[in-house]
Amino acid sequence: MELRELGRRAKEAKYEAALLSTEVKNSLLHKIADALLADADKIIAQNAIDMENGRKNNMHPGLLDRLLLTQPRMEAIAEGLRQVASLPDPVGTVLETFERPNGMKIEKVSVPMGVIGIIYESRPNVTPDAFGLCFKSGNAVILKGGSDCLYSNKAITDSIRRTLLENGYNPDMIQLIEATDRSVTAEFMKMKEYVDVLIPRGGAGLIRAVVENATIPVIETGTGNCHIYVDKDADMQKALNIIYNAKTQRIGVCNACESLVVHEDIKREFLPLLAAKLAEKDVEIRADESAREVLTDVTLATEEDFGTEYLDYIISVKTVSGVEEAVAHINRYNTGHSECIITENAEAAEKFKKQVDAACVYVNVSTRFTDGFEFGFGAEIGISTQKLHARGPMGLRELNSYKYTIVGDGQIRA
Amino acid sequence: MELRELGRRAKEAKYEAALLSTEVKNSLLHKIADALLADADKIIAQNAIDMENGRKNNMHPGLLDRLLLTQPRMEAIAEGLRQVASLPDPVGTVLETFERPNGMKIEKVSVPMGVIGIIYESRPNVTPDAFGLCFKSGNAVILKGGSDCLYSNKAITDSIRRTLLENGYNPDMIQLIEATDRSVTAEFMKMKEYVDVLIPRGGAGLIRAVVENATIPVIETGTGNCHIYVDKDADMQKALNIIYNAKTQRIGVCNACESLVVHEDIKREFLPLLAAKLAEKDVEIRADESAREVLTDVTLATEEDFGTEYLDYIISVKTVSGVEEAVAHINRYNTGHSECIITENAEAAEKFKKQVDAACVYVNVSTRFTDGFEFGFGAEIGISTQKLHARGPMGLRELNSYKYTIVGDGQIRA
Numbered sequence: 001m002e003l004r005e006l007g008r009r010a011k012e013a014k015y016e017a018a019l020l021s022t023e024v025k026n027s028l029l030h031k032i033a034d035a036l037l038a039d040a041d042k043i044i045a046q047n048a049i050d051m052e053n054g055r056k057n058n059m060h061p062g063l064l065d066r067l068l069l070t071q072p073r074m075e076a077i078a079e080g081l082r083q084v085a086s087l088p089d090p091v092g093t094v095l096e097t098f099e100r101p102n103g104m105k106i107e108k109v110s111v112p113m114g115v116i117g118i119i120y121e122s123r124p125n126v127t128p129d130a131f132g133l134c135f136k137s138g139n140a141v142i143l144k145g146g147s148d149c150l151y152s153n154k155a156i157t158d159s160i161r162r163t164l165l166e167n168g169y170n171p172d173m174i175q176l177i178e179a180t181d182r183s184v185t186a187e188f189m190k191m192k193e194y195v196d197v198l199i200p201r202g203g204a205g206l207i208r209a210v211v212e213n214a215t216i217p218v219i220e221t222g223t224g225n226c227h228i229y230v231d232k233d234a235d236m237q238k239a240l241n242i243i244y245n246a247k248t249q250r251i252g253v254c255n256a257c258e259s260l261v262v263h264e265d266i267k268r269e270f271l272p273l274l275a276a277k278l279a280e281k282d283v284e285i286r287a288d289e290s291a292r293e294v295l296t297d298v299t300l301a302t303e304e305d306f307g308t309e310y311l312d313y314i315i316s317v318k319t320v321s322g323v324e325e326a327v328a329h330i331n332r333y334n335t336g337h338s339e340c341i342i343t344e345n346a347e348a349a350e351k352f353k354k355q356v357d358a359a360c361v362y363v364n365v366s367t368r369f370t371d372g373f374e375f376g377f378g379a380e381i382g383i384s385t386q387k388l389h390a391r392g393p394m395g396l397r398e399l400n401s402y403k404y405t406i407v408g409d410g411q412i413r414a
Numbered sequence: 415m416e417l418r419e420l421g422r423r424a425k426e427a428k429y430e431a432a433l434l435s436t437e438v439k440n441s442l443l444h445k446i447a448d449a450l451l452a453d454a455d456k457i458i459a460q461n462a463i464d465m466e467n468g469r470k471n472n473m474h475p476g477l478l479d480r481l482l483l484t485q486p487r488m489e490a491i492a493e494g495l496r497q498v499a500s501l502p503d504p505v506g507t508v509l510e511t512f513e514r515p516n517g518m519k520i521e522k523v524s525v526p527m528g529v530i531g532i533i534y535e536s537r538p539n540v541t542p543d544a545f546g547l548c549f550k551s552g553n554a555v556i557l558k559g560g561s562d563c564l565y566s567n568k569a570i571t572d573s574i575r576r577t578l579l580e581n582g583y584n585p586d587m588i589q590l591i592e593a594t595d596r597s598v599t600a601e602f603m604k605m606k607e608y609v610d611v612l613i614p615r616g617g618a619g620l621i622r623a624v625v626e627n628a629t630i631p632v633i634e635t636g637t638g639n640c641h642i643y644v645d646k647d648a649d650m651q652k653a654l655n656i657i658y659n660a661k662t663q664r665i666g667v668c669n670a671c672e673s674l675v676v677h678e679d680i681k682r683e684f685l686p687l688l689a690a691k692l693a694e695k696d697v698e699i700r701a702d703e704s705a706r707e708v709l710t711d712v713t714l715a716t717e718e719d720f721g722t723e724y725l726d727y728i729i730s731v732k733t734v735s736g737v738e739e740a741v742a743h744i745n746r747y748n749t750g751h752s753e754c755i756i757t758e759n760a761e762a763a764e765k766f767k768k769q770v771d772a773a774c775v776y777v778n779v780s781t782r783f784t785d786g787f788e789f790g791f792g793a794e795i796g797i798s799t800q801k802l803h804a805r806g807p808m809g810l811r812e813l814n815s816y817k818y819t820i821v822g823d824g825q826i827r828a
Contacts, residue, residue, distance in 0.1 A: 015745065015769065100790060104779050113801050114771065192625075196801050211606075212629050217802040220631075238824040245826035331429065353819045355429065357528065365518050365822035374827070375818075376514060387527050387610050387815035388631040389803035401801035404789075405767045408779035410652040412659035413788070 003187055006142065006175050007194030010115045013172035014140040014196075018112045020169075022089040025136055028167060029085035033078035035163040036128060036156065040074040046155035047124060054122075054148055062252075066123045069152060077128050084132040087378040090397045091138040104408040110400045112138030114196035117188065119144045119210055121202035124152035130201075131160060131174045133381045137399035140173045142195065144188055147180035154178065189214035196401075201382055204309070219389060221382035224254035224337035225309045226367045229326040229352065231343035232263040236270055238364055239342040240277045245366045246340070248281040252311050254383060255338050255370040259306060259316045261326045267294050267319055278315065287317035306333045323348045327355045334358055336385040338367040359385060359392035417601055420556065420589050421608030424529045427586035428554040428610075432526045434583075436503040439550055443499035446577045447492035450542060453573040454488040460569035461538065468536075468562055476666070480537045483566060491542050498546040501792040504811045505552040518822035524814045526552030528610035531602060533558045533624055535616035538566035544615075545574060545588045547795045551813035554587045556609065558602055560616075561594035568592065603628035610815075615796055618723070633803060635796035638668035638751035639723045640781045643740040643766065645757035646677040650684055652778055653756040654691045659780045660754070662695040666725050668797060669752050669784040673720060673730045675740045678704060681733055685709050692729065701731035720747045737762045741769045748772055750799040752781040773799060773806035 020028075036043070047069040054064050093110040100106065116139045118130045127143060134141035145153040153176055161171035177188060189198060189210060198218045200210040211218055228246060230239045246257035262270060271294040275285060286301040295317075305316040306329075320326045323341070330339050340362035341352040349363045360370045370393060372380025377395030384390045390398035434442075450457070461483040468478050507524040514520065530553045532544045541557060548555035559567040567590055575585035591602060603612060603624060612632045614624040625632055642660060644653045660671035676684060685708040689699060700715040709731075719730040720743075734740045737755070744753050754776035755766040763777045774784045784807060786794025791809030798804045804812035 015771075019769070098790065100788070104783065106789065111771075215626050217632070217634075217800050219802070235824070241824060241826055249827055349821070353821075355433070357429075357525075358817065360818045360820060363819070363821040364824055365820050366826045368827035369518065369820065369825065374514070375520065376512065386631050388633070391815055392818050401805055403772065404774045404806050405777070406774060406779050406783065407763070407767075407777040410649070410655060411779045411783065412655055413663055413780050413782035 003177065003179070003184055003191070004194070006177065007115075007191045009172040010140045010142050010175055011194045013170045014112070014114045016170045017135065017140045017173045018091070018114075018138045020138065025089065026085040028164065028169065029081045029132060029136065031167060032128075032160050032163045033081040035159050036081070037074060037078050039155070039159040040071060043074065043152065043155040043159065044069050044071070046151040049151040050124075050149055057148075059148065063122055063148075067149060067152070069124055073125065077125055080129055081132045084136050084379055084396075087136065087396055089136065090400045095402055102408070102411050104406050104411050107405045108402050109405060110397070111403050113399060113401050115140045115142060115194055116399065117142045117144065117195045117198040117216065119185065119188075119198065119200045119202070119206065120146065121206060122146040122148040124149050124156060126201060127153050127156045127176075128160065130381065133379055133396060133399060135173060137396045139399060142175050142177065142188070144177040144185055150178065150180065186213055189216060192216050199382055217388075219382070219384050219394070220386040221384055222254045223309060223335045223385055224256070224370075224383075225259065225307065225333060225335045226255060226257050226338045226340070227259045227261055227330045227334060228257050228340045228342060228367065229261040229320075229323070229330065230263060230266065230270060231323060231326075231341055231345060231348050232265040233345035233348060234263075234266065234270075234342040235344055235364075236266075236273060239270070240273060242340065242342060242364070242366045243274065244277050244280075246368050247278065247283060247315055248313070249368055251313060253368075254309075255367050256311070257315065257340075257367055258308065258310050259318065259333070261318050261320055261329055262291065263326075264290060264319045264321055267291060271295050271317070282313055284314045285317055286314065288319055290319040291317045309335070323351050327352060331355075331357050336387075337383065338362065338370040340365065340367050359383070417591065417593070417598055417605070418608070420591065421529075421605045423586040424554045424556050424589055425608045427584045428526070428528045430584045431549065431554045431587045432505070432528075432552045434552065439503065440499040442578065442581060442583065443495045443546060443550065445581060446542075446574050447495040449573050449577040450495070450570065451488060451492050453569070454485060457488065457566065457569040457573065458483050458485070460565040463565040464538075464563055471562075473562065477536055477562075481563060481566070483538055487539065491539055494543055495546045498550050498793055498810075501550065501810055503550065504814045509816055516822070516825050518820050518825050521819045522816050523819060524811070525817050527813060527815050529554045529556060529608055530813065531556045531558065531609045531612040531630065533599065533602075533612065533614045533616070533620065534560065535620060536560040536562040538563050538570060540615060541567050541570045541590075542574065544795065547793055547810060547813060549587060551810045553813060556589050556591065556602070558591040558599055564592065564594065600627055603630060606630050613796055631802075633796070633798050633808070634800040635798055636668045637723060637749045637799055638670070638784075638797075639672050639721065639747060639749045640669060640752045640754075641673045641675055641744045641748060642671050642754040642756065642781065643675040643734075643737070643744065644677060644680065644684060645737060645740075645755055645759060645762050646679040647759035647762060648677075648680065648684075648756040649758055649778075650680075650687060653684070654687060656754065656756060656778070656780045657688065658691050658694075660782050661692065661697060661729055662727070663782055665727060667782070668723075669781050670725070671729065671754075671781055672722065672724050673732065673747070675732050675734055675743055676705065677740075678733045678735055681705060681708050685731070696727055698728045699731055700728065702733055704733040705731045723749070737765050741766060745769075745771050750801075751797065752776065752784040754779065754781050773797065
């Protein structure tokens, strides 16, 4: 289908989506979950084509694993949709009410964004997941998944559309862009007339391409060059546990720790303990000159190291003279994601919390908690690293905007 | 100064701005107001150069008037800054607190955006006004005003910077881009490393250029193709008063009414009354065929008319069969600004409020009230017509983002 026609249909569907009652949405989410399980064999068969193509194209084993759909994964997808059904509906929440001296009554009410565009890479589970969140929050969604994943995405989208249609609802509340031509994606990012918000989900390259080319407002997500600062008043055992967790529990995620900042007063005691702990997982340390006075056999960290999100068993180490220098270093190199201080000193903690410019600032807690589920939102569409609209984990509520309604009896402006 | 150096300085200044206490900010705003008045003669003399150049370049008289600075206008500018000082400080407001089962305590706290870029046209009063709002909300600001206004803007900015410096604060909390080269503005819009948010203020062309070229997140403001729908159950006197007010009280503003939608059942009674009322201000009516059965001597409205923000004594008229068609027409042509229904029918009002997709939806109130002051925000940086972050009038609170702070005692993720 021609892209603009698809946009036009989504715009029509968004008005329907916005008016659905919570009960209808929840019931449809359960029916869609049932249908995806009933269609699991067909979907897995289509996924096999993507897998076969992936193998032919020498896709990286890690990516192939992300691409794979299995019966247990289909069950997890269905369960995810049922969980979204159980979450509170953000639409129509009255956020504020006030009355003006002239008698007009103003309400600020939560409303859907409208049409949300999601651009993502080769993970077919994003397709039902993003639909579920957008749908529950009253939005229509246009999905542009990776071409490596097209057969899987088509099969999933077809199943969801059929369930909507069979139940008497507009199937265009979910649409998939099937064209794999880059020019189509480029055009999609500029369809301001039809799309209200774009959310890219994927690697840094994808996100940069969307930010640079879109004219539709974008919520930038996911790049995390996360630091942990070990203060001179740190509890070293806490520091070791948290660093070990944040660096090694899962290396490929945006809330993993990529860089340590260590107070120079404790480097002689702390760094050998750190090296021993990280050696358990063969983590490579790249350190500045001052840290290398203690860790004599590690590589020198370059400027580039401090700016790199490794997503690997590598960590950089910078020594500083105190919390001020730690904050300055972090504010220079971080990506606005998650930053942590380990300290038992309340004043240092306060200063760090206040001055570090990031979505999530932690005191004595692993950065790995930056996550919609861990925050108790019950869902997550992504983690915003920009400051407009939403910052940090985004759940259903963050997929809504608001409107003002103003009711009076003939007020005019003098 | 080189643009990137200016960006680097702003980024440094934003950390200082974010930490200023409310008392310090308010005291500085009063001192800056005093200094602008003390410098009024100098500023007016520099403004005279801009005025002289404007006349030489045959600037439109309306624009020349907007460019002009006088002693009373300088007093209004100073008074504006004092009013901003009297408003509540949004920074540091605890928006939410919650605790997770693992014991970590999460706070959602209001924080400044950081560096705000304002791109605007030839109105020198925007310079102190935008600075005041950004400064009170804890932000550093980079201003790019129209080249027609450069001497005035330099004089105002110099005065503010000197007051900051003389009081021991970083003058880079306000910086002006003096280069008039378009390529500099284009580069500015892509300085994501240094600028957190861009807010364009001006005509539709300026705003489009920013939206199309910026990679920094933009808050789109100000285009208003605002409709008033006169329902079959309208109080006609209210309708006439509101339309007269919304169309003619000030024609060049974004919350002025540009288009009427009229229920066909009342067209024979209502349209002649409307024509008589609008004739008082010589408003030209352009109407669809059905309305022209009643208003036989008016021009036929084209598709283009329905999509035009006239900013002039012109109004388009579309007849519809009911509130559904009215909503569909408005959702097709509006710019997400302000839309109004005139009706005494609660059901029609409810439907309209719920289904019209715009920042401000009015029932029996003039669209001219879409304004930060009229809403009681005490200030306004602009009116957002997009759905990300802020929608409708934006005051101090909307110039803040938020961060999460998470405090624990060693929590790690399982």
